[in-house]
Amino acid sequence: MRPAEPRHGIVLEQLRKCYGPVEAVAGIDLVVTPGETVALLGPNGAGKSTTIDLLLGLATPDGGAVTVFGQPPARAVAEGRVAGMLQTGQLIDHLTVRELVALAASLYPHPRPLGEVLEVTGAAAFADQRTTKLSGGQAQRVRFALALVADAALLVLDEPTVALDVEARRDFWAAMRRVARGGTTVLFATHYLEEADAYADRIVLMAHGRILADGPATDIKARVGGRRIRATLDAVPLDELRRLPGVSGAERHGDAVALTCADSDLALRALLAAYPAARDLEVRGAGLEEAFFELVAEDDRTASGAPKATAHR
Amino acid sequence: MTAAYLHAELRRTFRNRRFLFFSLGFPLVLFLTVAGANRSRSIEGIAFPLYYLAGMVSWGALIAVISSGSRISAERQLGWVRQLRTTPLRTRTYFASKILAGYLLALLTIAVLDLAGTGLGVRLDARQWATMTLLLLVGLVPFAVLGILLGHLLKPDSLGPAVGGTTSLLALLSGAWGPLSTGHAFVEATKALPSYWLVQSGRVAFGGSGWPPAEAWLVIGAWTLVLGRLAVLAYRRDTARVA
Numbered sequence: 001m002r003p004a005e006p007r008h009g010i011v012l013e014q015l016r017k018c019y020g021p022v023e024a025v026a027g028i029d030l031v032v033t034p035g036e037t038v039a040l041l042g043p044n045g046a047g048k049s050t051t052i053d054l055l056l057g058l059a060t061p062d063g064g065a066v067t068v069f070g071q072p073p074a075r076a077v078a079e080g081r082v083a084g085m086l087q088t089g090q091l092i093d094h095l096t097v098r099e100l101v102a103l104a105a106s107l108y109p110h111p112r113p114l115g116e117v118l119e120v121t122g123a124a125a126f127a128d129q130r131t132t133k134l135s136g137g138q139a140q141r142v143r144f145a146l147a148l149v150a151d152a153a154l155l156v157l158d159e160p161t162v163a164l165d166v167e168a169r170r171d172f173w174a175a176m177r178r179v180a181r182g183g184t185t186v187l188f189a190t191h192y193l194e195e196a197d198a199y200a201d202r203i204v205l206m207a208h209g210r211i212l213a214d215g216p217a218t219d220i221k222a223r224v225g226g227r228r229i230r231a232t233l234d235a236v237p238l239d240e241l242r243r244l245p246g247v248s249g250a251e252r253h254g255d256a257v258a259l260t261c262a263d264s265d266l267a268l269r270a271l272l273a274a275y276p277a278a279r280d281l282e283v284r285g286a287g288l289e290e291a292f293f294e295l296v297a298e299d300d301r302t303a304s305g306a307p308k309a310t311a312h313r
Numbered sequence: 314m315t316a317a318y319l320h321a322e323l324r325r326t327f328r329n330r331r332f333l334f335f336s337l338g339f340p341l342v343l344f345l346t347v348a349g350a351n352r353s354r355s356i357e358g359i360a361f362p363l364y365y366l367a368g369m370v371s372w373g374a375l376i377a378v379i380s381s382g383s384r385i386s387a388e389r390q391l392g393w394v395r396q397l398r399t400t401p402l403r404t405r406t407y408f409a410s411k412i413l414a415g416y417l418l419a420l421l422t423i424a425v426l427d428l429a430g431t432g433l434g435v436r437l438d439a440r441q442w443a444t445m446t447l448l449l450l451v452g453l454v455p456f457a458v459l460g461i462l463l464g465h466l467l468k469p470d471s472l473g474p475a476v477g478g479t480t481s482l483l484a485l486l487s488g489a490w491g492p493l494s495t496g497h498a499f500v501e502a503t504k505a506l507p508s509y510w511l512v513q514s515g516r517v518a519f520g521g522s523g524w525p526p527a528e529a530w531l532v533i534g535a536w537t538l539v540l541g542r543l544a545v546l547a548y549r550r551d552t553a554r555v556a
């Protein structure tokens with residue numbers, strides 16, 4: 001899966017950025033192959049936007065290096081190979097939506113057709129309205145249009161679906177799918193696990209400026225290893241359950257118990273052998289959400305403890 | 314790309330009615346009130362409306378070009394400048410669009426005031442009008458650069474008072490609102506201000522104190538270079554920061 005020619009993609013090497021005492025990006029390594037769709041997932045303050053700033057040349061690294069298609073970010077931006085939708089930013093006034101998107105198009109060497117972009121982003125419906133007379137979600141669609149019209153080889157989006165309603169969100173991802181299918185490399189930051197899971201080929205999980213996990217969603221779930229067993233079983237102390245082979249944790253919800261398992265096959269056999277009364281058995285993989293919280297919580301513990309764990313991939 | 318950006322910038326400037334109203338209206342009202350009330354007086358042997366027109370024109374044009382700085386500041390605040398930095402738009406095109414809009418607004422201000430002056434009986438021949446206008450445009454260069462500098466140093470909320478204060482002080486010191494009757498040395502010192510020569514450029518056309526080319530060019534050139542250097546530094550510092 002790793003790229004044969006990383007030169008052609010995006011390469012971050014030991015990338016660092018500090019703001020005073022805060023290490024916003026603490027030495028990350030990341031390679032994105034052309035055509036990939038990568039989600040940058042992480043809690044508030046993880047360093048997602050800072051990574052994006054470095055990638056777009058809006059911030060200069062304090063250490064390490066970043067190249068975009070083999071070039072420094074500023075060059076790639078100047079050549080129109082990159083387009084970005086930043087987390088914050090409003091639209092300039094005294095122009096209509098159409099005029100503004102046309103203006104953005106004029107900045108790039110081979111923009112996408114204006115009509116198509118307005119259509120795809122849903123901005124066509126209010127294309128002749130002034131940019132200052134838009135709802136939050138409409139403005140967000142316009143900001144997406146500004147990035148999309150570039151038809152750049154790399155599209156970087158920082159929390160693109162914030163402020164969008166359910167329908168707009170669906171439209172947005174439909175548009176993104178089309179773009180990705182056309183060969184565009186996409187990197188987007190998000191807090192939404194479902195979005196990362198559903199739309200990215202690969203998830204890069206960040207916290208505290210470091211990469212905690214990097215791989216397809218299924219890999220990340222697997223890293224936390226666990227599956228969960230639920231069963232209706234009363235009057236058994238949780239401590240006893242925790243001592244069963246293959247079980248790493250146990251919780252009680254009324255009559256039911258939930259077991260977190262390192263090895264669910266082993267645990268299930270042991271459970272049935274020890275407590276034949278267990279009913280309503282249910283075994284399922286830990287969700288991405290659980291994996292996410294598990295990894296971040298794990299990192300919180302190591303971050304507050306003495307030696308920092310090395311970022312793994 | 315350049316043409317499209319310039320076009321959009323001009324369109325935005327001239328669609329901003331409130332902005333146009335105040336930048337054109339204020340010098341106009343001031344001129345009509347003061348010059349109207351003193352129609353028959355004269356200063357330094359020049360009819361008051363003509364004398365005052367030259368000062369008002371330079372002050373109005375000064376406000377017009379420096380206002381491009383407020384627009385830069387506002388666009389930085391919006392995050393638009395950051396957004397532009399993710400596009401191939403060249404910085405100089407962005408600055409050029411601001412300066413061009415400022416200059417067009419200055420020309421409009423000059424034209425409106427000239428018309429008002431004509432209404433109050435000011436008579437100059439075509440050559441004099443042309444000389445006055447051209448020299449004004451040259452004298453405005455350091456202020457266009459100052460606008461860009463301030464636009465990068467200040468936030469919109471502090472920029473309003475800063476620009477208002479600076480332009481008023483410069484206008485006062487440079488005699489745009491009337492001759493200074495303070496000590497000789499002080500008046501000499503104000504000749505090191507680019508605004509002094511800006512005001513003089515308005516008067517040279519009808520034989521005011523004149524514009525000795527060497528000194529005027531020197532002052533204007535030096536201020537442009539220094540302010541330009543500072544503006545570049547401010548711009549660079551801005552790049553390194555997350556707005």
Ligand SMILES: Nc1ncnc2c1ncn2[C@@H]1O[C@H](COP(=O)(O)OP(=O)(O)OP(=O)(O)O)[C@@H](O)[C@H]1O
Nearest residue numbers: 019022024042043044045046047048049050051555
């Ligand atoms: N301009 C700045 N000055 C000082 N600290 C900053 C600056 N920008 C970011 N930081 C700090 O760097 C860290 C990472 O911030 P960043 O914006 O990259 O996080 P993020 O992952 O994008 O978070 P969010 O999900 O909230 O957008 C945070 O601790 C933040 O406080």
Ligand SMILES: [Mg+2]
Nearest residue numbers: 048049087158
């Ligand atoms: Mg962010």
